[in-house]
Amino acid sequence: ISDQGLAFIKKFEGCLLKAYEDAVGVWTIGYGHTSGVFKGQVITKEKAEEYLKSDCKNAEKGVNQYNHLYHFNQNQFDALVSFTFNCGVGNLKTLLQNGQRSISEISAKLPAYHKAGGKALQGLIQRRMEEKELFDRPIASPSSFSPLPQVVKPVLYLQTDPQWKHYNYSAKGEKKTIGSSGCGVVVAAMIIATLKDKSVTPITTAEWSMANGYKAIHQGTYYSYFVPQLKKYGISCKQLNQRNLYGQSSSSAHTLALQTLKKGHWVIACMGKGNWTNAGHFILLYEYENGYISIHDPASTAPGRQKNTWDLFSKQVKYMWAVDLPNPLTSPSPSPWETLSQNFADFLGKVHTNQGNLNIRSEPNSSASIVGSYKKGELVEILGNTSTHWYKTKKGYVYGEYIVPARGKVYNCAALNIRKEPKVEEKNILSVLHLDEEVELLKEVNGWFKIKTKSQQVGYIS
Structure with a gap:
């Protein structure tokens, strides 16, 4: 497998150094390693790399059994090693119909392998789609390329900052402050101040929100606020879901949000009851790495609220917005x-x-x-x-x-x-x-x- 293929597998597997149960209850550790894994097991990053290389060798061996029939190019080989790493040699044999299917037929059948425990999983749907794309990609010497996105860490604003903690943020008929109800406008201020205008503070965004009717009475900020507020500064923002996702750890919106982070962009999230809030609360995600997300929480600098697992986040998020960043x-x-x-x-x-x-x-x-x-x-x-x-x-x-x-x-x-x-x-x-x-x-x-x-x-x- 090429370095590109290895990076492809790492992207989908993630790396957790403590044993966990996967979607169908199999104990897993490192980059999707399952052989001999037990509850409570902990390994080093070096051991995870060792397991990955060993597991890849088994997958490579399975694919190489058919190479004399197909003469796979590097992209086809990498895609099938990823598939075999995830689904096993038995499913590879079925996919290839033991060498009877053509290259085009293999490509057409790849997306069908998206279930675990009899249930379709969004993560597997996405993986099969990208494996098919890699499998179909012709080999060519690239004549140009674009630099990959680098993680951009936004400025951190806190609701509790004395500069604006007691500043008015109210709808008609109530008296609220940025400190009590302004998490949404604080998140927006972080984005604008980092990408467009360093002079923008939560006071700036709170004033605009109130003037344009986005302060929700006896609550915080309306969900419809972010797109027009960021558009005012030339920042592209898109709401990823219209239905409350709380308690649902997998959906098309989850997939889009994860893709957004992996490409170096940001995600605004409204959280439900759990690690980040007792009711509702806006936070800003700016990085995903090896199963963990980095967060700017406008209400707290506690370690568990500034960095935590994607798995925990995905179960507690209600609504999400993707924010596009320049390269x-x-x-x-x-x-x-x-x-x-x-x-x-x-x-x-x-x-x-x-x-x-x-x-x-x-x-x-x-x-x-x-x-x-x-x-x-x-x-x-x-x-x-x-x-x-x-x-x-x-x-x-x-x-x-x-x-x-x-x-x-x-x-x-x-x-x-x-x-x-x-x-x-x-x-x-x-x-x-x-x-x-x-x-x-x-x-x-x-x-x-x-x-x-x-x-x-x-x-x-x-």
Whole structure:
């Protein structure tokens, strides 16, 4: 299985280091490992990785039994290893009809395997859909790509802040304050202040809510408030469900919310009775990692209310809204850094032509035949250089005068970790990038960027 395939499995399995019962009562630990797992078992992250590799080998072995019949490409192989990891070798045999089905028939049948214990599960529906998409994806050398979203942590506002705790937030016929009833407008203020206008506070959003009739008498803020309030500042927001989901841990809205977080965007949630409230309360989710969510709760900084499991959250949430964020890494101006040698090879370049495309040639000279072209602004992996200032790429040769170093800068993120290796571990952190700090992009490695800073430090960010 490729690194991409392994990351695909990790995304769906998540990683819990304490044994838990899955949807059909099977004791599970780590990345979906079930063999020999017992109640109360606890493992390390390293052990979870070991289990994952071992379990993947079993799945790979199952898929390889049929490879002589199909000659799977890498995407097809990765998709079927993920399927087998989740459903078992027996179901793989059934899916392939023991080698009798065609590639197109296998693709068509993949979505059917979405039940556990006889019940259709939204998580399995989503996994099968993405496995089918991967299975059907043709193999091609990517000529361009977009940086993956980086977690953007919003500013934290609290209802209890003395600056606005006692500020009026009332509908006609009542007397309420931001401290007592303003969780919704505080959440909105966090979003706007982080993404658009640092001067916005809960007072700003409370005033707008009251002026436009969104304060609910003897309650908090109407559910219809968030979309127009955020739209006023050019922020896209969409309500994910119209029916109360409290006590229901799986739905299409749950799936959409989880996808939103995994893509680096945010989710507003109205919670029901439980860990976050005794009645109703708005919170802001900004990160999902290995089964856990990171939260800004406007009423509390207690650890269990700032970070907890997706499973607990999903059972107690009533309503959800998705908030779209811009990509945290943007490409600044194309001029090269003074520190970068024009003879430097093995980096990401950006096509910088005055107009039109950049020709790709079969040999490093202008008389060689044209074998393709790169578009203006396209990112290109540079594999080597020649003494005549031509660069070698995966598709051929391009003239180096039209290639500048690809760069990025930290955007909407106060601190971004640089890691020694492309994986998330505390001991792996080398240093930190700060807002607006620029880096040179060297290459993409399975969704991570290998980068070089102005101080010449090399590491990985995601």
